[in-house]
Amino acid sequence: MGTLQSRHPSATFLWNARQAWLRKFESAVAFHAMEMAQQISDEIGKPIEEAYVSELLPVIAAIRWHRKRARAILKTRRMGGKPWWMMGRSLRVSRVPLGRVLIIATWNYPVGLLGIQLLQAIVAGNTVVVKPSERSPRSQALLLDIAQACGLPDGVLQVIGCSPQAGRDALEAGGFDHVIFTGGTSTGRAVAAHCAETLTSSTLELSGQDSAFVLADANMIKAAKCIWMACTMNAGQTCMAPRRVFVLRSGYRKFLEALAPHAAGARPLQLIDHAAAQRCEELTRQAVACGARSLSGVMDGARAGWLRPLAIVDCPIEANLVEGNYFGPVLAVVPVDDFEQALELHGHGAHNLAASIFTRDTRRIMNDDELKLRLGVSVITLNDCVLPTGHPALAISGFGQSGWGASRGVEGLMHLTRAVATTTTARWLPVADMPNADAVRGLCKLIKWISGAKPVAWKNNSGVSMNQQVLKPHDKSAPPKKEFSK
Structure with a gap:
């Protein structure tokens, strides 16, 4: 079992390097696909042909899809639609990696599920720790070896033991920014409980019935x-x-x-x-x-x-x-x-x-x-x-007892990043002062005119009809009004 490394590895894995890794990874997975299909068959009894079609083909398609589209999905965007009173200011939203991601892999699609989870976590810029399934360790080890051999920098991918205890130990050790778990609902609840202790976000892909x-x-x-x-x-x-x-x-x-x-x-x-x-x-x-x-x-x-x-x-x-x-x-x-x-x-x-x-x-x-x-x-x-769920753009989002969080597709890739908003204020724009009462009243009238403001009526909790009223400034020197008891 490998030892868990530091949270932020010294290696930097910028987008051009990730793009080069994707090209090599696609080529290598396609070359070794039948070998992995054989390992899957040996471990869980799935026919080789079925393993190739249901697992390796979707992974290869997903690698190619991310190679062509991931950069556009994750690019920094300049946000439009600012109100007129924000003149001289601009807003850009960037996607940055979550950080260190733990993947607790499953056995029923050992390469198909882990392959896409691993791919998205790395493409999003994260470092990844993988706990393979104890029921399919060899097929998953082969996939992970291929991924590493295609040029991942040291520290981007770590593999720990495949036993259930190794997963528990990793969760106890902590230091993760996100956890991905695929498996049964009861184990998913235990993983969620661990994550809740440190408010760590998670993706839970649980049972479907x-x-x-x-x-x-x-x-x-x-x-x-x-x-x-x-x-x-x-x-x-x-x-x-x-x-x-x-x-x-x-x-x-x-x-x-x-x-x-x-x-x-x-x-x-x-x-x-x-x-x-x-x-x-x-x-x-x-x-x-x-x-x-x-x-x-x-x-x-x-x-x-x-x-x-x-x-x-x-x-x-x-x-x-x-x-x-x-x-x-x-x-x-x-x-x-x-x-x-x-x-x-x-x-x-x-x-x-x-x-x-x-x-x-x-x-x-x-x-x-x-x-x-x-x-x-x-x-x-x-x-x-x-079968249509093999489309690389299709996202799966657990709901209710089937888990939460998104995997695969645009939503899955975005889920492994977080948004950072950056605002820029023009140099010519003076520092704003808090407006006085006269200015606010004038501004209020202007906004009402622009918005086509109309009054509304509603009822309070006692069922008494209320009309919208303009609040008057509070006179701090005035004594509080007496309330009459019934």
Whole structure:
């Protein structure tokens, strides 16, 4: 385990040097991509081809996107719109690094998630300390070695031990300006509690227990294929994959007909451990006991961490499976009367990162701001699941029990900096004195005229109607008025 170095390393890593590092990093990651995919497969059981497509491709795309756009995003901006009474003064807002950032990495997308978090922290100008996941240390070590070999100055990147205790020790040692954590809600709360003690800002990417909605006008064949692929990719261990799908009854039979071949042809998948597979099996059997059924007619048990993907249909809403509190390739299918009922059931959940809606009327969904508010998610995919989130400009912002702070995209990059405002006053402008009463009265009249000022009426807390009044100067020599008791 490496020792934690000083807060401000002597090396300076200016933008031109960062740009050169980005070019080398993109080239090196593309060259070693299949090697990293093999390491991911060896450590967590993900197929090599899936690891390449779902992790390495998005990282390479993100490096290129930041190489072309990050400088413009972070550049100092001259702010317009100053009021006329600020004549002779200008305002510029710069983005500066937060400082020293701790990344506590996760295992389910060991290169895909850490790669973009690391990239954004460095591009923003921070120094970074990484605690790799104990479940995927070799694949993450390879990524970090490549990043360092591409020309990072000493002190910009530090790697500490991968054990959970190493993470706790780093938090206890402190000295960080920001902490990024990806993982479960319970551990996220503990990280947040540590950060709260020193008022350290944080980004928490926590669990998602997300929903898909299949409306009556949807293409059922496409909806079934997209949802099933999202449910089973990475053995169901994707935070933004749907755990449950609400299908309107008018299209329910057609949806099940389209989903059935996928469920029937499913092969067992390897989960991260046997406990995760057992949890999925337990919830599916509880749901069947409540009246649900397996669409494929098969209910294979978990075996040494392997589980056959299952579509559990006709799920009653009281079944624990519908809550989505598991991490595996199981899909709860719930029939609903209408979209409103689906939204109400979705609203019972507290962990929502993404939602998928299948409908031909995409324009209505895109323009419905109230719907976006009710869904409570940061990503909505229309007629697709998960795969569009690989766009490097797409930001993910946790909400509620799914965490807080932004990662990826413009918002994620900005989140790893802070704003510094700099004002300049012209040399010819005299030092202003505090205006006298006559000047303020004249100024007040002018502002009222410019603003088209009109009086308003309101009620105070007692319900008594009040009218806006002009306050008279307080006479300090006058004795206070007596208040009459009732």
